[in-house]
Amino acid sequence: MVVHDSLLWLRRGAWLLPLLVALSGSAQAQAVDPLPSWSNGAAKARIVAFTRAVTEPGGKDFVPPAERIAVFDNDGTLWVEQPVYFQAFFIRDRIKALAPKHPEWKTKEPYASLLKGDMKAVMAGGEKAVMQLAMATHAGMTSDEFSAIVGDWIATARHPKTGRLLTDMTYQPMKEVLAYLRANGFKTFIVSGGGIEFIRPWAERVYGVPPEQVVGSSIKTKYEVRDGKPVLVRLPELNFINDKSGKPVGIQQHIGRRPIAAFGNSDGDFEMLEWTTKASGARLGLIVHHDDAEREFAYDRKSHIGQLDRGLNEAGSRGWTLVSMKADWKTVFTPPP
């Protein structure tokens, strides 16, 4: 029976192969295209030329594998950041989930407005209100507990406009760049203004980036032994803001090497791009420009998030590649399985 099952499997699948090869005359050409979701334009050519230059043994721009460090912003670069950073959805959902244990929130700002769904009133509280909500949802538990909360939440969290899982609102062309660089000996890091422990629980599954290669903003933690069990307790106190001029600081702290390639989409990434590219040797700086209102969102200088004033003004003079989502990307999102 075992033999017969094997034969059945062969019968089912094996005859397909020659047929498929015959049908797709361009099979071989397709197989060697490392960036199939990218249109054949200047942006794709630049990514490929840079990668070939730094990996060509004996070439003038050759970089040893250990020094092939590439850094990627997350919000707006690897996944959508509209209508708000997705971490805000997490905060909203957690406040709602925790509300039954906090009856006082019904009348206390900024919780009361959030629970009523009045985001304008929440935002009127400014940075202080946002920090209160962030600490109420990110602190007060152990690191393991927080990781489990994020993992459970992201498994079902969906986008309000598309109804798709947030992890399916990730950009297929950028995931191809991550994989292409790794196949060429790069270590790929996420360098996000978002919370480091908010990204780690799912970055390996979604992006192939392990926890030790995620750099982000953080709150302080404290080691203690509770009932004989060691834990790291998350404290309601900021540790580090990994944004703007904080990004090169975070990169040095975590990686200890200057990257040779950086990918961003907003002025929050400006200093990371500058730190990466304003140095000797071959360097790649790339900005994802959100100009596709039909398939994604269109915004730049005027957006309430992800402003791109300096980036747009200086990309040319700094040799940074401006990627048009509309023109350069054949596909925006990974098709759902």
Place this chain on the structure above:
Amino acid sequence: MVVHDSLLWLRRGAWLLPLLVALSGSAQAQAVDPLPSWSNGAAKARIVAFTRAVTEPGGKDFVPPAERIAVFDNDGTLWVEQPVYFQAFFIRDRIKALAPKHPEWKTKEPYASLLKGDMKAVMAGGEKAVMQLAMATHAGMTSDEFSAIVGDWIATARHPKTGRLLTDMTYQPMKEVLAYLRANGFKTFIVSGGGIEFIRPWAERVYGVPPEQVVGSSIKTKYEVRDGKPVLVRLPELNFINDKSGKPVGIQQHIGRRPIAAFGNSDGDFEMLEWTTKASGARLGLIVHHDDAEREFAYDRKSHIGQLDRGLNEAGSRGWTLVSMKADWKTVFTPPP
């Protein structure tokens, strides 16, 4: 001529191979011993058994490669820490090198005592004096400049007792453990109370550990653009002390995963060992015990550095392996090339 040169190379080397194989009857057995500097005792057996258990496909203790994280203390675990932490030699040498630019140091404490070589007087100034000296030598330059200073210094810095290069005062058996674990799919990290940027410039060459896998104490840095050139300026302000209960905090911040193996030598490593081993699944905790006055140094409970009170008291009940340098190590140091 090219052909003749090739033949010459063959004549010089190739005939040696069969001779060497014939001479060493135990060549094959030797080749498969991953830890040749370790005596065949309980400690070596424990390291090998643990490694086999977590790498055996389908075994009950199997750990996927991505989760094979091993952490190593540096001072006293990977290299000597007597008569003082080697970073103190760096501080002393830098104060001497900088003294001509600081004539005021001749009469100002703690600099004056240090320049006179009166370490007792320096130490009388307590933690405040040590911090002053540390900041005077570790801050006030860019991260690239500091890396170059450390690199130049360590290339010639020698031990006062043995006259050997400090980088040759590293433990051969521990370097074999690093290599053995890496060959078995582990990522190896240094988790040191010493300065992260003091270790990074040479850790890859000496230990095979890249900068992004070094965790240590740090001062704050600030990103700025000087004369059009981006730099990270090292500020005279503490950022993080990666020692004792700080080690699990530093591990989580940098690695984001709980290690499954930890190697230390003093109570500064106690919490790191506890965090690593007090969890489900196969875990390895190991303490290097300095009991070899002849080949290295002998100290534990009474030492002014590297105290090992709790570690010695609790190693047994916690299942930690106590390594006797005297009995377990056939060789202590890597022979000079």
